[in-house]
Amino acid sequence: MSAEQIQITGLTLYPEGIPGEIAHTPTEFQGREVINDRSVVAVDFPELTMVAPPEDERNGTAVIILPGGGYERLAIDKEGFNIARRFAGAGVTAFVLKYRMPLKDIMHNPSYGPLQDAQQAISLVRQHSKEWGIDSDRVGVMGFSAGGHLAATLATQFKQPVNKAHTKKILRPDFQVLIYPVISMKEDVTHQGSRLNLLGESPDNRLISTFSAQDNVTTNTPQAFIVHANDDKAVPVGNALQYHAALVEKRVPVQMLLLPDGGHGFGMNHPTDWFSNMLEWMENFGVIPARVKNQ
Numbered sequence: 001m002s003a004e005q006i007q008i009t010g011l012t013l014y015p016e017g018i019p020g021e022i023a024h025t026p027t028e029f030q031g032r033e034v035i036n037d038r039s040v041v042a043v044d045f046p047e048l049t050m051v052a053p054p055e056d057e058r059n060g061t062a063v064i065i066l067p068g069g070g071y072e073r074l075a076i077d078k079e080g081f082n083i084a085r086r087f088a089g090a091g092v093t094a095f096v097l098k099y100r101m102p103l104k105d106i107m108h109n110p111s112y113g114p115l116q117d118a119q120q121a122i123s124l125v126r127q128h129s130k131e132w133g134i135d136s137d138r139v140g141v142m143g144f145s146a147g148g149h150l151a152a153t154l155a156t157q158f159k160q161p162v163n164k165a166h167t168k169k170i171l172r173p174d175f176q177v178l179i180y181p182v183i184s185m186k187e188d189v190t191h192q193g194s195r196l197n198l199l200g201e202s203p204d205n206r207l208i209s210t211f212s213a214q215d216n217v218t219t220n221t222p223q224a225f226i227v228h229a230n231d232d233k234a235v236p237v238g239n240a241l242q243y244h245a246a247l248v249e250k251r252v253p254v255q256m257l258l259l260p261d262g263g264h265g266f267g268m269n270h271p272t273d274w275f276s277n278m279l280e281w282m283e284n285f286g287v288i289p290a291r292v293k294n295q
Contacts, residue, residue, distance in 0.1 A: 006088045009050040011095075013120055018046070019163050020108045020116065027103060031073050036082060041073040043098055044106045046117045048124065050132065051084035052093040059091035060135035061288045063177070064121050066097055068145025068265070071114065071197035074098060078267040079144035079179075083275075086268070090279055092288060093134055097121045099150065102198050109162075111199055111207065116162035118154045119171050126170050138287060140175035140222070145235060145265065146194045148181025152213035152243065155222050175287050176224045177278060180232055180264055183239035184212045191235045217246040223253040225281045227274045229262035255281050 024044065031039035052058060065087075067079035074080065076098060084094035099117040102110035122139060129136040143151030151173075158171040182191045185199060185208045199207055209215050224247055228240035240256060247254040257277055262270050282288045 003085070005054050006085055007050070007052045007054065009052070011048040011050055011124070013046045013048045013097075013117065013124065018107075020113070022106055022108060024106045027106065036077050037075070038077045039069065039073050040076050040098065041101075042103065043074060043101050044103065046100050046120075047098045048121050049081075049084075049096045049098075050093065051081065051088050051096060052132070053088045053091055055133055057091055058093055058133040059289050060133065061091070061138040061140070061282070062093045062095065062125055062129070062132075062134045063087060063140045063142050064095045064097055064118070064125065064173075066099065066118065066141065066143035066147035066150045068143070068147040068180075070191065070193040071102055071146050072193065073101075074147075075144070075265070075267070078265075078269075079147060082268065083142070086275060090288070093132060095121060095125060111203075111211070112162045114150050114198070115153055115157065118150055119158075119162055119166055122154065122173060123166050123170050138174055140177065140287065141173040142177040142179070143181060144179045144267070146182050146191070146198075148178040149183060149194060149198075149211075149213070151176055151178055152181060152183055153211060155224070156213045156216035156218075157210070172220075173222050175222050175282070175285070177226075178224065178240070178243070179227045179274075180229065180235055180266075181226070181239060181243070182235050183214055183243045186212055189236050189238040189242065191239075214242040214246040217243075217250050217252065219250050219252065221247065221250065221252045223285060224255075225278050226254065226256040227259065227278075228256070229259040229264070229266070231261045232264045234264035253285065 027042040087094040
């Protein structure tokens with residue numbers, strides 16, 4: 001499939017306005033401007049972009065992609081649109097979510113703002129699934145670094161809608177893919193920048209536990225695929241290990257790929273083609289139908 005065949009469509013995340021928003025001066029600005037490696041900082045207006053194969057090549061699976069950036073910025077290309085285009089090449093309809101950063105001047109409840117946007121995104125995709133050629137029972141989430149934390153939070157907090165208009169059934173992802181994820185907000189293993197930006201300087205134990213995904217796994221948590229490098233100095237591999245252990249304890253199907261090196265933030269730029277491994281996992285677990293090999 002050529003790049004020209006991929007369909008890119010901007011979508012309105014909140015057609016009726018953003019619940020809990022505070023009127024403010026726009027804060028978002030472009031950070032890194034390198035082609036195919038852009039970043040956006042202090043996001044205050046959430047946007048969802050659909051990156052899809054031609055209609056006759058869609059396999060029915062959808063994934064919502066959450067880039068990382070420590071809840072301060074988003075690596076919107078490396079961990080967003082570049083990933084989405086590769087999904088489209090495999091027949092998967094991808095959605096890149098530019099979610100809001102937890103800034104106290106733009107929303108009433110900053111710690112829950114990113115989760116509200118993620119829940120709104122999965123709700124919107126399911127509402128339009130028939131129109132967009134998607135099987136509403138094959139809608140998953142994928143996140144990188146702090147975006148991995150948000151993805152894991154979406155996968156473990158679907159019974160607690162931020163927007164009470166949502167139902168837990170529509171909010172539960174069918175699968176989760178976490179790439180070098182922040183999982184825990186606990187001091188011993190967390191990424192301190194993500195914790196500070198999301199929870200503030202002195203979060204109480206209840207808030208810490210709510211946003212520590214390993215504490216909230218149940219038997220109904222969606223199946224998972226996890227990738228992490230053992231030498232990650234930014235987000236310790238202990239995050240992935242703790243989440244893996246919690247999933248295994250609850251007998252949730254999980255596959256984890258531990259890389260001997262690579263550090264943090266490599267996206268798809270790694271000698272190991274973890275994306276192909278992930279597609280094989282998706283096929284083996286029925287997330288995508290049988291595909292042509294070597295996508």
